[in-house]
Amino acid sequence: MLDLMNEFQQHIKDGPTWVEYWVNFMGFVFMLAIPFSFVRKEARWVVITMVVTMVVMMLAFKHFGYERILGAVHIIVWAPLLVYLFKRKDKWQVKDTWSGKWIVLLIATMLTSLAFDITDVVRYFLGHSM
Numbered sequence: 001m002l003d004l005m006n007e008f009q010q011h012i013k014d015g016p017t018w019v020e021y022w023v024n025f026m027g028f029v030f031m032l033a034i035p036f037s038f039v040r041k042e043a044r045w046v047v048i049t050m051v052v053t054m055v056v057m058m059l060a061f062k063h064f065g066y067e068r069i070l071g072a073v074h075i076i077v078w079a080p081l082l083v084y085l086f087k088r089k090d091k092w093q094v095k096d097t098w099s100g101k102w103i104v105l106l107i108a109t110m111l112t113s114l115a116f117d118i119t120d121v122v123r124y125f126l127g128h129s130m
Helices: 002-014 017-031 041-064 068-087 096-127
Strands: none
Touching: 002 017, 002 041, 017 041, 017 096, 041 068, 041 096, 068 096
């Protein structure tokens, strides 16, 4: 699995620089869930989703290679998390807590990524490979 992850990361590094920066930024935002998981139930679900996403992404990468269809992993795995987070919106405490601010940043990051992912999946089905 480690070799697969290294191969996946190499594809990202070989691509456009902005994609590498974006993936690193997303990783940073998601990793903030770990310290926030000690104080936020939402963050614990983000950690679980992060692990599931990595495993499913590696399985999809193993099957499809580095193709636009990989965006479907985010669409499928993140949708339930986003629904859950929005249902708990009244508990975010954005003005009062760093963890609340982080949830807003996380959601903005996920929605931005999903815009890219949806575009990639549509392009994949239209026959546009990487």
